[in-house]
Amino acid sequence: MKYPSQSVALPYFIGALTIFSLQLVFGLIGATMYVAPNLIPPELLPFSVVRMIHTNALIVWLLLGFFGATYFLLPEETERDIWSPMLAKVQFWLFFVAAAVAVVGYLFGNYDGRSYLEQPIYIKVGIVVVALMFLLNISMTALAGRRTVITGILLMGLWGVAIFFLFAFYVPANVVIDKMFWWWVVHLWVEGVWELVMAAILAFLLIKLTGVDREVVEKWLYVIIGTALFSGILGTGHHYYWIGAPAYWQWIGTIFSAVEPLPFFAMVLFAFAMVWKGRRDHPNHAALLWSLGCAVTAFFGAGVLGFLHTLAPVNYYTHGTQVTAAHGHLAFYGAYAMVNLAIITYAMPPLLGRAPYNQTLNVLSFWTMTTGVGVMSAALTFAGVLQTHLERVMGQDYMDVQQQLGLFYTIRLYGGVMTAAGLVMFLIAMLVPGRRTVPVAVALAPAE
Amino acid sequence: MERLTTAAARNIFYGGSIFFFVIFALLVGNSYMQARDIELNHPISADAARGKRVWEKKACFDCHTLFGEGARFAPELGKVWLKYGGDKDPASAEETFKAWFAAQPSRTEGRHQMPQLHLSDGDVHDMAEFLRWTALVDTQNWPPQPKK
Numbered sequence: 001m002k003y004p005s006q007s008v009a010l011p012y013f014i015g016a017l018t019i020f021s022l023q024l025v026f027g028l029i030g031a032t033m034y035v036a037p038n039l040i041p042p043e044l045l046p047f048s049v050v051r052m053i054h055t056n057a058l059i060v061w062l063l064l065g066f067f068g069a070t071y072f073l074l075p076e077e078t079e080r081d082i083w084s085p086m087l088a089k090v091q092f093w094l095f096f097v098a099a100a101v102a103v104v105g106y107l108f109g110n111y112d113g114r115s116y117l118e119q120p121i122y123i124k125v126g127i128v129v130v131a132l133m134f135l136l137n138i139s140m141t142a143l144a145g146r147r148t149v150i151t152g153i154l155l156m157g158l159w160g161v162a163i164f165f166l167f168a169f170y171v172p173a174n175v176v177i178d179k180m181f182w183w184w185v186v187h188l189w190v191e192g193v194w195e196l197v198m199a200a201i202l203a204f205l206l207i208k209l210t211g212v213d214r215e216v217v218e219k220w221l222y223v224i225i226g227t228a229l230f231s232g233i234l235g236t237g238h239h240y241y242w243i244g245a246p247a248y249w250q251w252i253g254t255i256f257s258a259v260e261p262l263p264f265f266a267m268v269l270f271a272f273a274m275v276w277k278g279r280r281d282h283p284n285h286a287a288l289l290w291s292l293g294c295a296v297t298a299f300f301g302a303g304v305l306g307f308l309h310t311l312a313p314v315n316y317y318t319h320g321t322q323v324t325a326a327h328g329h330l331a332f333y334g335a336y337a338m339v340n341l342a343i344i345t346y347a348m349p350p351l352l353g354r355a356p357y358n359q360t361l362n363v364l365s366f367w368t369m370t371t372g373v374g375v376m377s378a379a380l381t382f383a384g385v386l387q388t389h390l391e392r393v394m395g396q397d398y399m400d401v402q403q404q405l406g407l408f409y410t411i412r413l414y415g416g417v418m419t420a421a422g423l424v425m426f427l428i429a430m431l432v433p434g435r436r437t438v439p440v441a442v443a444l445a446p447a448e
Numbered sequence: 449m450e451r452l453t454t455a456a457a458r459n460i461f462y463g464g465s466i467f468f469f470v471i472f473a474l475l476v477g478n479s480y481m482q483a484r485d486i487e488l489n490h491p492i493s494a495d496a497a498r499g500k501r502v503w504e505k506k507a508c509f510d511c512h513t514l515f516g517e518g519a520r521f522a523p524e525l526g527k528v529w530l531k532y533g534g535d536k537d538p539a540s541a542e543e544t545f546k547a548w549f550a551a552q553p554s555r556t557e558g559r560h561q562m563p564q565l566h567l568s569d570g571d572v573h574d575m576a577e578f579l580r581w582t583a584l585v586d587t588q589n590w591p592p593q594p595k596k
Contacts, residue, residue, distance in 0.1 A: 034560075037561050038557060038558070038559075041561075042562065042564070043553075043563065043564070046561075046563040047519075047521050047560070047561070048506075048510030048511050048563070049510070051510045051511070051519050052507060111505070111507050112504055114509065115509050118510070149454070149458075171504070173496070173497040173500055174486070174487060174492060175514070175578075175581070175582055175585070176483040176486065176585055177480055178500075180476060180479060180480065180483070218457075219452065219454045222454065222457035222458050222460070222461045223452075223461075225461060226457070226460055226461040226465070229461075229464070229465045230464050230465070230468055233468045233469050233472045234468055234471065234472050239517075240479065241588065241590070242515055242516055242587045242588055242590035242591075243516075243517065243585075244483060244486070244515065244585040244586060244587055245482075246478070246479055246482050247588055248475075249475075250588070316590060317592060319516040319590065319591075320513045320515075320516030320517065320520065320524055320591070321520065322520055324520070392591065392592045392594065394594060395593075395594035398522075398523040398524070399560070403558065
């Protein structure tokens with residue numbers, strides 16, 4: 001570790017892994033409720049609360065990971081220590097405590113809002129305060145130091161995250177307008193500014209792991225995020241097809257969404273091209289595996305599974321079925337969970353002051369977790385296609401159809417158990433010190 | 449790729465992003481105006497607005513979908529008002545809602561469970577008014593209505 005202040009990333013990464021574990025616990029409970037609806041009485045824990053903890057925990061841990069990644073890579077990029085490590089520590093505890101208060105509140109019925117934005121108003125205000133502390137800290141650091149393309153794109157993405165979150169406060173009584181602007185948070189995050197953050201972190205990792213020239217990476221980076229935003233901004237239209245917005249969105253959404261897989265495909269080409277060009281054999285093979293796996297899985301989850309149901313004539317039938325859940329799981333995992341696990345795998349050894357131990361276990365956790373999420377998404381895709389046919393084509397009743405999807409929901413639960421097993425391996429590989437360094441050849445096996 | 453300089457790539461990125469965002473914002477502005485026009489013929493009553501708040505505070509969307517958005521644990525509710533004949537006999541549809549809420553959870557084996565939401569009569573009425581309004585929204589013929 002070159003700069004002492006990089007160590008403020010450590011609590012963020014440990015916090016992220018803690019909340020990731022919470023997300024999977026509630027994911028498993030939710031998946032169980034699909035298989036055995038009467039096991040847990042709704043007085044004790046209704047499905048709605050399980051789902052909001054599952055999804056909110058996802059967002060919180062990914063954001064914690066982004067914050068940690070930024071604090072870790074910014075000193076190396078800017079060649080300056082973090083402006084105020086103290087502020088970064090205060091910011092972490094404020095965010096972590098706010099998340100804990102929100103989760104406990106949810107269990108006691110204290111929620112209010114829209115999907116993913118169920119936080120009570122005082123928690124939402126707290127999130128804004130945390131975001132301002134963060135942006136002040138990283139902007140002051142960036143302004144004082146060396147300017148790089150990675151820093152610029154990362155900061156642009158993070159400022160965008162904060163700005164679009166402000167639409168969480170706009171809740172008009174007109175449900176059509178409400179939904180239109182709800183997507184300004186949700187879509188413009190995950191198919192917009194989050195992609196900038198992801199691309200910047202991935203570019204940083206590839207420079208460090210492969211040793212390719214920064215100049216080569218920078219041009220690629222602009223091309224990738226350019227195609228991401230050019231397609232993604234008007235691609236928001238694919239959420240406006242059936243919510244009461246005008247019909248022209250069917251054309252706009254279809255055309256621009258069709259281009260949305262392109263940046264993800266470019267990211268795959270970019271990542272592999274950098275590895276082939278690179279001369280450096282970095283000892284942390286697991287970090288490289290997660291980085292390449294991130295690009296590939298994001299392409300399948302966000303690109304391919306997204307494209308599967310994004311065209312308006314197809315979406316007319318699949319909208320609001322399990323196809324969306326299938327896409328959501330693999331896309332979030334591939335693009336955002338994996339980029340976080342990549343930077344955590346890369347940063348943990350220097351943060352903890354030891355060589356990258358337990359690489360074999362880390363590599364094993366990569367394959368277990370990725371297969372687990374893959375199984376979940378495949379099961380949900382089958383469930384969704386069958387649901388679409390029975391409900392939207394044959395006209396069967398929603399609940400009657402649900403009774404026929406039990407097999408797929410059971411397979412999904414198994415996939416979830418596998419994912420959780422993968423996370424346990426990852427935690428052990430990261431946090432339990434090993435006895436020796438094991439550089440493994442298996443880490444260089446093809447990603448998928 | 450060789451001929452494209454980093455500076456050119458950067459300019460295309462910034463210029464293009466601003467260009468597409470401006471177009472997006474203009475279109476959303478137009479859609480906003482059209483959405484407000486729905487209110488000219490069908491004003492949102494105070495009851496309907498309160499009903500939307502009940503929908504949010506009870507996190508109905510974390511099991512149900514509305515216009516296909518939300519969770520997929522329970523049925524779509526955008527046009528449920530019409531399903532229970534609210535357009536012909538609003539009082540009877542509201543009574544049906546009330547009986548439905550009161551009967552939860554059903555405890556039927558193998559069926560997804562809806563919690564007891566403890567809604568007051570006023571809440572039920574507001575919720576009905578909210579769902580009456582959502583049923584008026586033109587969703588471009590979604591969801592598909594196959595012949596049974």
